[in-house]
Amino acid sequence: MIRWNNDYNHTAHPAILQALAECGQEGFDGYGQDRWCREAADRIRQLLGPDGRDADVQFLSGGTQSNLTVITAALRPVESVICAASGHIHAHETGSIEATGHKVLALPSDDGKIDPALLERELERFYADPAQEHLTIPKLVYLSFPSEFGTLYSLAELEEIHGLCRKYGLYLFLDGARLGYGLTAPTNDVTLADIARLTDVFYLGGTKCGAMIGEAVVLLNRQLQRDFRFYMKQRGAVLAKGWLMGLQFAVLLRGGAPGTKEEPLYFSETRRAAEYAMTLRDAFRTKGIPFFVESPTNQQFVVLSDDQLQSLEDAGHLVEYMDRTDETHRCVRFCTSWSTRPEDLEKLLADIAQL
Secondary structure, X not given: OEEOOOOOOOOOOHHHHHHHHHOOOOOOOOOOOOHHHHXXXXXXXXXXXXXXXXXXXXXXXXXXXHHHHHHHHHOOOOEEEEEEOOOHHHHOOOOHHHHOOOOEEEEOOOOOOOOHHHHHHHHHHHHHOOOHHHOOEEEEEEEEOOOOOOOOOOHHHHHHHHHHHHHXXXXXXXXXXXXXXXXXXXXXXXXXXXXXXXXXEEEEEOOOOOOOOOEEEEEOOHHHHOOHHXXXXXXXXXXXXXXXXXXXXXXXXXXXXXXXXXXXHHHHHHHHHHHHHHHHHHHHHHOOOOEEEOOOOOEEEEEEEHHHHHHHHHOOEEOEEEEEOOOOEEEEEEEOOOOOOHHHHHHHHHHHHOO
């Protein structure tokens, strides 16, 4: 089977596996206090530009753990987090945030993004409520970039949400599990430097972008940097072999100094996946197959009939089922990734043409 069901179904980029093999007999300091983590953190700070110069970079094993640890560290017991209804912390993390005693306020969304106007109405409603002491205090806005539907915030949207967070005293947290695919999307106008300027905390996803495991959490707000390692330890996020994650990010981010044409692997590989996804999108569009949502990133959501889906599965393509749109059609997700081979894409394109 050719796997299009997610973007984390292969081990790791060959350059990472080679680096692991080369240092297999070498010893390193534990708990992320090693040369690999220092190299990776320094490289991230360089890529962030002036606003990331004093960032604190920590390496955690996965996205849910990162979301849980960041939000726990940011909120007092009476405070809550706002996200889109499709946000990962609301829809796919088994109530992990609520389990800590923090309410998740989910805003309706058709495309996976928070509408700044809707966010402002929610905040105005809370602060105008004379009985607000009976409610939780909104304190953090959670965004995914790309969203769970592969959509992107424009720079203007991100700046507007940032302005609302500053106006009402909220933290802005950007989930970057697929950040590489978002930053290299053809329509994207947001840079890493923009993210460093406009958010309080975000992370560069590794698990879905070429690493075996790992997310690089970047804390820009000094208040969030304080005691963050304590929260990590309490949540089981300080790994004895933390160097394993540092090594992977160091390898993925080497080369491609700011201002040069050369890109680090993290961006060149995710850029290639985004280009493959656009080719795939064109193939579906040529066949007149509708999209559940328009995505400019590596996740493509299309509406297939049961017969079309069965045809692609019989041809050897494994995809992820989403919701049914009617009795004979369903939304199906196709993911390209850093590990997508050109010959697999060519086969899928040929099989789509036969639908």
